[in-house]
Amino acid sequence: MQQVPFLDLGRQYETIKQDVHAEWDAVIAQTAFAGGPFVTRFEQQFASYCGSAFAAGVNTGTSALHLAMLALGIGPGDEVILPANTFIATAWGISYCGATPVFVDCNEYHNIDVDAARAAITSRTRAIAGVHLYGQPCDLNALRKLATDENLLLIEDAAQAHGALYHGQKVGSIGDIAAFSFYPGKNLGAYGEGGGITTDRKDWIDHIYRLRNHGADQRYYHDELGYNMRMDGLQAAVLEVKLRHLDRWNDGRRHVAGRYLNEIRNDRISLPKVLEDTVPVWHLFVIQTDQRDELMKHLGSHGVQSALHYPVPCHLQKAYAGLGYQEGGLPRSEHLATTCVSLPIFAELRDDEIDRVIDAVNSYNG
Numbered sequence: 495m496q497q498v499p500f501l502d503l504g505r506q507y508e509t510i511k512q513d514v515h516a517e518w519d520a521v522i523a524q525t526a527f528a529g530g531p532f533v534t535r536f537e538q539q540f541a542s543y544c545g546s547a548f549a550a551g552v553n554t555g556t557s558a559l560h561l562a563m564l565a566l567g568i569g570p571g572d573e574v575i576l577p578a579n580t581f582i583a584t585a586w587g588i589s590y591c592g593a594t595p596v597f598v599d600c601n602e603y604h605n606i607d608v609d610a611a612r613a614a615i616t617s618r619t620r621a622i623a624g625v626h627l628y629g630q631p632c633d634l635n636a637l638r639k640l641a642t643d644e645n646l647l648l649i650e651d652a653a654q655a656h657g658a659l660y661h662g663q664k665v666g667s668i669g670d671i672a673a674f675s676f677y678p679g680k681n682l683g684a685y686g687e688g689g690g691i692t693t694d695r696k697d698w699i700d701h702i703y704r705l706r707n708h709g710a711d712q713r714y715y716h717d718e719l720g721y722n723m724r725m726d727g728l729q730a731a732v733l734e735v736k737l738r739h740l741d742r743w744n745d746g747r748r749h750v751a752g753r754y755l756n757e758i759r760n761d762r763i764s765l766p767k768v769l770e771d772t773v774p775v776w777h778l779f780v781i782q783t784d785q786r787d788e789l790m791k792h793l794g795s796h797g798v799q800s801a802l803h804y805p806v807p808c809h810l811q812k813a814y815a816g817l818g819y820q821e822g823g824l825p826r827s828e829h830l831a832t833t834c835v836s837l838p839i840f841a842e843l844r845d846d847e848i849d850r851v852i853d854a855v856n857s858y859n860g
């Protein structure tokens with residue numbers, strides 16, 4: 495039996511192969527490998543796509559978060575509030591700066607609970623990092639109000655949400671600064687590692703351009719402690735080609751999600767909810783069920799691949815044991831971690847494959 499793949503990047507590659515290779519030839523001909531004109535061009539296009547004044551291309555989404563925090567001046571002694579149910583890299587960016595991540599619970603949309611964030615504010619809190627998890631925008635207006643009231647900075651982790659809309663506006667252009675990942679499996683993914691930062695603040699982006707380039711504005715003159723976090727020219731070239739197709743691919747994901755939402759009917763399964771006045775981009779389609787190992791086995795026996803995002807919430811990861819969080823402390827995130835199952839979703843998933851996923855989920859009876 496042919497498997498329904500969780501994600502098949504090869505199908506997308508077939509549709510853009512010629513354009514990618516033509517761009518790569520140009521990068522190689524110009525030996526524009528580390529940073530350079532292709533990166534600058536992609537940055538301009540990505541900033542304009544997001545509706546931000548500036549963008550910086552970097553080597554990973556994790557670096558994007560790290561550099562965004564540094565640009566905001568976050569450092570030792572500071573606290574940054576973030577949801578516990580995110581990919582761990584949201585927290586790494588905070589820890590790398592010497593600040594402390596303060597994990598809070600999520601709401602029914604699997605995004606940061608703004609009341610919980612308010613309750614976690616202390617005199618050390620400098621910023622809130624909202625994550626648009628699974629491609630669903632978090633409640634940016636509520637976060638913005640909280641940040642303004644409390645004089646905090648607002649960071650968007652948009653690693654999973656390229657092109658998603660919040661009240662008609664692209665995510666990544668609403669917070670003070672935003673970080674994106676271009677990891678291959680993301681909605682906009684490179685053919686290797688990649689990350690990006692968007693902001694309207696020229697001083698912050700200039701600082702990021704310097705930090706990612708060994709702390710130098712001018713070669714071999716290092717004005718501050720820097721990093722080698724430049725984006726590769728070859729990755730920028732792929733991303734530029736792919737950006738032209740992103741909206742159509744996101745529409746394809748919405749088609750898959752729409753079918754799942756309309757046609758999955760099973761009392762044992764909870765479907766994801768969409769926050770009002772948002773247009774998600776469905777990086778992941780995460781359902782919940784009490785016996786999720788059984789469901790995954792059932793899907794596997796019907797030839798449907800599935801995955802877990804994420805099996806352990808950040809506050810219970812061993813790396814953060816020193817922060818003293820206990821099991822039971824953030825119940826919604828912990829419940830999500832034990833009940834979540836991600837179904838196949840990508841633009842090229844065929845309708846006959848979507849039928850098979852729906853049939854397999856609907857025939858699950860515990």
Ligand SMILES: Cc1ncc(COP(=O)(O)O)c(C=O)c1O
Nearest residue numbers: 554555556581583584653675677
């Ligand atoms: C929510 C979130 N934040 C940050 C990252 C880190 O991005 P990267 O893997 O490109 O370092 C990812 C992706 O892996 C992510 O999903």
